[in-house]
Amino acid sequence: MKSILVVVTRQIGDVLLTTPLVRQARVLWPDAAIDVLGFAGTLGMLAGNPDVREAIAVPAKPGFGGTLALARRLWRRYDLALVADPGDRAHLIGLVAARERAGLLPARNSSNWWKRKLLAHAVTSGGDLSSEHVVAEKLRLLQPWGAPVSTPQVVGPSSASLPAALQAKLQPGYVVVHTPSMWPYKQWPLSHFRDLIARLAAAGRQVVLTGSGSDTDRAAVAAMHGAAPDSLLVDAGVLTFNQLAGLIRGAALYIGPDTSVSHLAAACDVPVLAIFGPTNPQRWAPWPGVPQSFERVALSQTLGKVTLIQADLPCVPCGKAGCENHRASRSDCLPAITPERVAEQALRMLS
Structure with missing residues (x-):
């Protein structure tokens, strides 16, 4: 894998809790370019993250024109998309962006059938009462390529001087x-x-x-x-x-x-x-x-x-x-x- 897109179109905390997945992808493919796509205003947690080449911010409601522009920008730009959000939009972004995809699926959803067809590897989410932490669940997206060699860490933004x-x-x-x-x-x-x-x-x-x-x-x-x-x-x-x-x-x-x-x-x-x-x-x-x-x-x-x-x-x-x-x-x-x-x-x- 020479280029990887991680899709996490959720809230700020979800972006931060996806950084162990990014770190493990970096371990597996040390020379790969890894980008993270998320909603505008949520990607600040990646500032200074050494594993991320580019944080791609998209509006929560891009409209038809914005969606078309994003599709043109991302079209088959990546070897692998890691879809760390079970939502429909995230999976469609992964489809547009990469030739191969691994993604999260909700436990039960009427759209699971078509999402599963798009994925080389699917991980079914256990839901809010699951005994599996969301960090561990996201890491299972990389199972076909190798398990973590140690307990992955959440990578926070780098420090900056205070006022x-x-x-x-x-x-x-x-x-x-x-x-x-x-x-x-x-x-x-x-x-x-x-x-x-x-x-x-x-x-x-x-x-x-x-x-x-x-x-x-x-x-x-x-x-x-x-x-x-x-x-x-x-x-x-x-x-x-x-x-x-x-x-x-x-x-x-x-x-x-x-x-x-x-x-x-x-x-x-x-x-x-x-x-x-x-x-x-x-x-x-x-x-x-x-x-x-x-x-x-x-x-x-x-x-x-x-x-x-x-x-x-x-x-x-x-x-x-x-x-x-x-x-x-x-x-x-x-x-x-x-x-x-x-x-x-x-x-x-x-x-």
Whole structure:
């Protein structure tokens, strides 16, 4: 294989969790040109990735003209397409781009029959309650060409210098806390985060808050103001992915919910404390980079540098989008994880 296209038309975290697949393709074909295609705004996690020649950003809704232009650009440009997204569009992109294809299929879908006909190798996804992590599932796309020789790592973006004003505020041993979640059903209560920050500050730890420039993220960060003395509470502002990676790599600990930044923190090889609600950690926990797998449920469990906390409720994890199974749903399991529990675990890790 001299040229390979990896198709991952999903969210930011999915792009990051595809980097072990890219790394393994690089191991198998060290001289190949490897490109990654994804939605515009999701490929920043690949900035500085040494395994990727080009990150190809496409609009989520390109229209007829955009689709035609993309097809002309990609037509049979690659020897192999690795379709790391079970969606119809991703498979059609793979068909246009490469002469040979390996791809993910959903467990049950009416379009599976034609997708399977297009693939030299198909991997059927186990779904959100599967015991197989998404990283391991994606790696099975390369089974016909050889198994990984070691536990592949998630490759985060390279570090970039922080804004001077932010760098000047940082104290040794700071803790990065990411309070926002993209979807309400994954949001640990902001009041719990305030309590947690106050407890960390009382122990003498400086807390650095992160978040994107979206209104939701900015509101979640602003809600923390006043939770600790000014010298012990820093709003990092809106950073690039490279700056965010640099900030996290300098931290003594990262604390966050089930979100892409938590996956980034694990890739940055710092201690991670992840707060999980309805999501199955066997499937979606931050990748620990070790051969073992997380248990489906445990009050607290640690693999590598990743510690994960869940609620003591019989429904955990349900694998659904909250109690009402939609993105704006509540998740009763998240408020049940008390800030006292999280703070105690964080201080044990810091000690």
